[in-house]
Amino acid sequence: MNAAPADQIRLLDVQALDVRLQQLAHKRRSLPEHAEIEALTKDATQLRDLLVAAQTEESDTAREQIKAEQDVDQVRQRAVRDQQRLDSGAVTSPKDLENLQREIASLAKRQGDLEDIVLEVMERRESAQERVAELTERVGAVQGKIDDATSRREAAFEGIDGEVATVTKERGVIAGTIPADLLKLYEKLREQQGGIGAAKLYQRTCQGCRQELAITDINEIRSAAPDTVVRCENCRRILVRTAESGL
Numbered sequence: 001m002n003a004a005p006a007d008q009i010r011l012l013d014v015q016a017l018d019v020r021l022q023q024l025a026h027k028r029r030s031l032p033e034h035a036e037i038e039a040l041t042k043d044a045t046q047l048r049d050l051l052v053a054a055q056t057e058e059s060d061t062a063r064e065q066i067k068a069e070q071d072v073d074q075v076r077q078r079a080v081r082d083q084q085r086l087d088s089g090a091v092t093s094p095k096d097l098e099n100l101q102r103e104i105a106s107l108a109k110r111q112g113d114l115e116d117i118v119l120e121v122m123e124r125r126e127s128a129q130e131r132v133a134e135l136t137e138r139v140g141a142v143q144g145k146i147d148d149a150t151s152r153r154e155a156a157f158e159g160i161d162g163e164v165a166t167v168t169k170e171r172g173v174i175a176g177t178i179p180a181d182l183l184k185l186y187e188k189l190r191e192q193q194g195g196i197g198a199a200k201l202y203q204r205t206c207q208g209c210r211q212e213l214a215i216t217d218i219n220e221i222r223s224a225a226p227d228t229v230v231r232c233e234n235c236r237r238i239l240v241r242t243a244e245s246g247l
Contacts (some may be wrong), residue, residue, distance in 0.1 A: 017171040033153035051135040061125035079107040198238040201245040207233035
């Protein structure tokens with residue numbers, strides 16, 4: 001393949017821009033905010049799970065408290081009715097009076113026991129409410145950090161994407177001046193060789209594979225016409241000759 005030396009030189013410009021695009025892509029993927037957001041999101045998920053558990057406990061104890069208070073109220077109402085019967089004088093039989101007094105005493109004990117249960121449930125509910133409040137605050141704090149990191153990442157994206165657009169445009173302009181067959185070969189090699197399809201021959205060393213060329217290869221390149229597209233015998237990349245090639 002033949003191409004004017006100037007076209008081959010411009011191929012190096014395209015290669016440099018392609019390397020810059022690779023660097024920008026890597027920079028975009030490797031922003032520290034990615035790991036920061038991932039870690040914070042994991043923390044937030046764990047905290048939300050704990051929050052749901054605390055909210056469930058608070059809801060359960062709320063229902064338990066209502067049930068316990070209803071039990072107390074039922075016993076209290078029954079005791080009031082019994083006391084009213086006792087006070088009314090309607091019960092005259094000594095045995096019935098004794099039974100009624102015994103029941104009132106039993107109800108009083110039962111009411112006391114149930115009120116203790118209510119207090120215990122109320123304490124558990126209060127503890128659950130405090131846990132809900134604490135976890136809600138922690139979730140909010142972590143979410144605030146996620147939002148901040150996301151904003152920083154978006155700002156970084158904007159800067160990187162802006163440079164990508166500029167470099168891509170410049171690459172398009174330069175690539176448009178390079179012969180199609182040379183550019184096609186370059187693209188093929190770039191895909192095969194990890195993003196480097198063309199390299200400068202500098203002081204008899206290929207800047208693509210960093211290998212010094214054998215003297216026989218140097219002699220062949222030295223004798224090749226200026227418009228001949230030469231390849232590195234080690235990595236097969238396009239070798240671009242310049243005044244610094246050491247020929």
